[in-house]
Amino acid sequence: MRNRMKNNPSFPIKNILVSLIASFIVLNLFCVFYYNVPVHMDCEDGSTDYVWESNKYYIQMNEGIGYGKTNNEGYMDRDDYRGEKVNVLILGTSHLQGLSVPLNDNVSSLLQEMLQENVYNLAIAGHNLKVIISNLKDALEKYHPDTVVMETNNVSFTNNEIKTVLNEAVPQIASGNEGLVGLLQRSPFLRLAYSQFQSFIAEEREPKKDKDYAGEEKINELLKLIARICEPYECRTVIFYHPTTSLDHNGNIIVNTDERTGIWSRLCQENGILYLDMSEKYLKEYRNNMILPYGFINTEIGTGHLNRHGHRMIAEELFRILKEEN
Amino acid sequence: MSFISPEFIVFFILFLSAGSLIQKFSNRRVFRIFLLIADLVFYSYFDYRFSFLLLFLTVITYFCGLKATRKPFFCLGILIPLLLLGFFKYCNFFLKTIGFSALNIILPLGISFYSFEAVSYICDIHKNRIDAEKNFILFASYLCFFPNIISGPIVRANDLLHQFKEDRKISMKNIETGIQIMAIGYFKKMVIADRIAVFVNDVYAAPKAFSWLSVLLAVLSYSIQIYMDFSGYSDIAIGISKCLGFDLKKNFDLPYLSGSVTEFWRRWHISLSSWFRDYVYIPLGGNRKGRLKQYLNLLIVMGLSGIWHGADWTFLLWGLVNGLLMCLEKPFLSVSERFPARLRKLFTFFLITLTWIFFRAENFVQVKEIFIALFTFQQGIFQPYLWSFTGFLMSVLYLLLIKHPKNGKRLYDGYYLLQDLQTVKGLTLFFIFIGLLITLAYTASNPFVYFQF
Numbered sequence: 209m210r211n212r213m214k215n216n217p218s219f220p221i222k223n224i225l226v227s228l229i230a231s232f233i234v235l236n237l238f239c240v241f242y243y244n245v246p247v248h249m250d251c252e253d254g255s256t257d258y259v260w261e262s263n264k265y266y267i268q269m270n271e272g273i274g275y276g277k278t279n280n281e282g283y284m285d286r287d288d289y290r291g292e293k294v295n296v297l298i299l300g301t302s303h304l305q306g307l308s309v310p311l312n313d314n315v316s317s318l319l320q321e322m323l324q325e326n327v328y329n330l331a332i333a334g335h336n337l338k339v340i341i342s343n344l345k346d347a348l349e350k351y352h353p354d355t356v357v358m359e360t361n362n363v364s365f366t367n368n369e370i371k372t373v374l375n376e377a378v379p380q381i382a383s384g385n386e387g388l389v390g391l392l393q394r395s396p397f398l399r400l401a402y403s404q405f406q407s408f409i410a411e412e413r414e415p416k417k418d419k420d421y422a423g424e425e426k427i428n429e430l431l432k433l434i435a436r437i438c439e440p441y442e443c444r445t446v447i448f449y450h451p452t453t454s455l456d457h458n459g460n461i462i463v464n465t466d467e468r469t470g471i472w473s474r475l476c477q478e479n480g481i482l483y484l485d486m487s488e489k490y491l492k493e494y495r496n497n498m499i500l501p502y503g504f505i506n507t508e509i510g511t512g513h514l515n516r517h518g519h520r521m522i523a524e525e526l527f528r529i530l531k532e533e534n
Numbered sequence: 535m536s537f538i539s540p541e542f543i544v545f546f547i548l549f550l551s552a553g554s555l556i557q558k559f560s561n562r563r564v565f566r567i568f569l570l571i572a573d574l575v576f577y578s579y580f581d582y583r584f585s586f587l588l589l590f591l592t593v594i595t596y597f598c599g600l601k602a603t604r605k606p607f608f609c610l611g612i613l614i615p616l617l618l619l620g621f622f623k624y625c626n627f628f629l630k631t632i633g634f635s636a637l638n639i640i641l642p643l644g645i646s647f648y649s650f651e652a653v654s655y656i657c658d659i660h661k662n663r664i665d666a667e668k669n670f671i672l673f674a675s676y677l678c679f680f681p682n683i684i685s686g687p688i689v690r691a692n693d694l695l696h697q698f699k700e701d702r703k704i705s706m707k708n709i710e711t712g713i714q715i716m717a718i719g720y721f722k723k724m725v726i727a728d729r730i731a732v733f734v735n736d737v738y739a740a741p742k743a744f745s746w747l748s749v750l751l752a753v754l755s756y757s758i759q760i761y762m763d764f765s766g767y768s769d770i771a772i773g774i775s776k777c778l779g780f781d782l783k784k785n786f787d788l789p790y791l792s793g794s795v796t797e798f799w800r801r802w803h804i805s806l807s808s809w810f811r812d813y814v815y816i817p818l819g820g821n822r823k824g825r826l827k828q829y830l831n832l833l834i835v836m837g838l839s840g841i842w843h844g845a846d847w848t849f850l851l852w853g854l855v856n857g858l859l860m861c862l863e864k865p866f867l868s869v870s871e872r873f874p875a876r877l878r879k880l881f882t883f884f885l886i887t888l889t890w891i892f893f894r895a896e897n898f899v900q901v902k903e904i905f906i907a908l909f910t911f912q913q914g915i916f917q918p919y920l921w922s923f924t925g926f927l928m929s930v931l932y933l934l935l936i937k938h939p940k941n942g943k944r945l946y947d948g949y950y951l952l953q954d955l956q957t958v959k960g961l962t963l964f965f966i967f968i969g970l971l972i973t974l975a976y977t978a979s980n981p982f983v984y985f986q987f
Contacts, residue, residue, distance in 0.1 A: 219706070223958050230958070231965035239973065400973050407977035409540065455736075459743030459914065498743075498915050506729075506920040509736045 239396035254346035276311025300331030300359030611656035627845035702779035712776030719769030728976035
């Protein structure tokens with residue numbers, strides 16, 4: 209039975225404004241418990257392109273369930289930094305940042321437990337190996353770690369990409385904490401709505417053409433640069449690579465290891481850099497425990513960011529190679 | 535353009551604005567022409583070549599309809615849409631079955647729906663249920679009506695044609711109702727169906743990888759997914775039509791509350807099941823020629839319904855399994871009344887859920903793997919997918935809200951829980967609902983399930 213509404217409904221502006229404000233408040237309250245990530249702030253010392261708002265509680269339930277509190281410097285490390293000795297410095301991407309897992313379950317927290325040493329997590333979203341290398345000197349200058357660990361999920365760089373790193377021309381990621389954008393970022397609902405909108409209109413990236421990929425010579429130049437930057441600080445250098453995974457129809461894991469990983473392994477050795485490829489570990493864990501390193505209980509399995517198992521696998525492998533080296 | 539694309543939002547806003555101006559300053563005839571042009575623009579957006587086929591069928595059906603009381607034109611009016619449907623949709627299926635390679639045929643979007651509308655129009659004229667529409671623009675507006683042309687509902691001529699002749703307007707009152715129905719549809723599709731689809735797709739793509747519990751959860755989740763996906767689309771179509779001032783009948787009537795498979799098919803995809811009932815089952819004799827003939831008719835109708843959904847053996851088997859269940863339960867329907875209603879509903883839901891395995895699987899190998907996983911308690915990846923539980927809870931919550939509406943709550947068509955947008959409270963709740971839709975929607979691509987039909 210249909211209910212009748214007024215024949216000529218009117219919508220006073222005052223009603224609309226009051227409703228918009230009330231609903232905005234409620235939606236922000238909802239997002240405080242569903243998706244509330246800190247704002248990007250400027251990084252004064254250049255260790256990373258930006259930092260998060262410091263000492264801020266965060267929660268994220270869009271991909272996995274991640275929660276914690278940023279430290280005094282705005283990084284997702286469970287300990288504040290007050291100038292103490294850093295044994296292992298982690299430079300990485302959104303994977304190692306660990307927004308999708310509880311703070312105590314990310315690589316740096318687990319590795320710290322295993323090593324019983326100070327592991328400091330400088331991994332931050334939006335960074336990749338190019339950005340990491342461009343910030344490497346500043347990070348080492350500030351923290352003087354015994355070991356620096358650099359994460360990458362890609363070992364296929366184009367000639368142009370390596371050229372920008374060698375020429376120190378890697379574009380910086382803006383913090384966006386000023387002006388209207390900075391103000392709007394304070395609203396968890398607007399942050400999430402913007403992220404949803406970007407995802408909705410995003411087009412699939414076309415795969416790079418083969419002819420663009422850098423050869424051995426260029427990769428060697430890049431690794432020599434890393435070695436040159438690290439040398440004055442006398443720190444052990446680790447690069448670890450974690451490929452993506454998927455499942456085939458028969459339920460077997462496919463680890464999408466880049467064919468260039470062999471070149472990276474050999475050249476890293478020649479340049480005195482420890483190289484770790486997670487492919488074998490991923491295969492072994494799946495065969496023994498039916499566990500995948502990516503995907504969550506609210507997303508596609510085997511894809512996306514590192515889940516708790518992925519963080520644990522990487523921490524275990526890093527622990528293994530660091531202990532072997534010692 | 536899909537209903538969940540930015541292009542459609544722009545198209546719809548422009549259409550409403552221009553349409554209301556035309557209605558205000560011009561006459562009904564001009565608006566009908568404008569509506570027809572908009573229908574063709576909408577349809578052509580997918581592929582302009584499809585619109586030539588649609589126009590061809592519209593012209594043929596219009597002229598056959600004028601003479602459909604006579605047998606030759608009646609036969610022509612039935613055969614041409616069915617032949618077109620058969621060629622575009624089933625030609626490759628038959629060629630592959632007999633061992634030939636497939637032809638390069640693109641399936642025109644919505645052909646399964648508008649060809650059935652054309653057939654029902656001709657049949658209704660032949661049976662003197664309706665008169666032939668002499669105004670070509672009016673008839674074309676009916677067959678090409680953009681809200682339902684791509685994925686239904688299948689609308690009968692006598693339900694819609696007369697509305698085009700009435701003084702129906704794009705008004706704030708209609709938009710107030712229509713936009714809320716659309717929002718409900720978008721929520722069902724983009725939040726519940728699309729989120730659940732991620733998990734269901736994972737499991738069906740690699741059934742051997744998952745534990746039996748995960749497979750069971752995926753099978754149950756698909757029941758929710760397909761209902762939310764398809765009924766969500768119907769809601770959007772109904773809501774869009776309402777904004778334009780037209781009323782489409784509801785296409786789903788809480789089907790998972792059915793106490794038998796027979797009842798389920800009276801509540802699920804009502805426009806299609808009633809089409810098959812009126813134009814296939816009853817002409818075949820229905821239940822008027824004895825029990826055995828009735829069973830045969832049921833199997834034929836459900837088999838055809840299955841194959842309508844997709845040109846594949848799994849769809850045919852799905853239809854036949856449903857037909858078989860309807861036949862098997864017939865002698866026991868009166869006996870089953872003695873059992874508690876909840877038990878009957880739960881059992882029916884369980885049966886329907888199992889039949890969806892045939893519908894969702896891409897081939898018989900997948901069907902086999904799913905059943906093996908379930909009944910051998912297969913070990914594997916355990917994935918307690920959160921959105922399956924969330925989707926189920928949301929469904930139960932909505933059901934409770936509509937079953938027990940509080941004073942002041944409005945139930946449109948016995949199903950849609952609408953707010954009074956002229957009050958601050960109603961408007962606030964509506965904006966919150968839209969905000970939740972924006973924040974929770976799955977934003978990667980997931981086309982409507984019935985798009986492919």
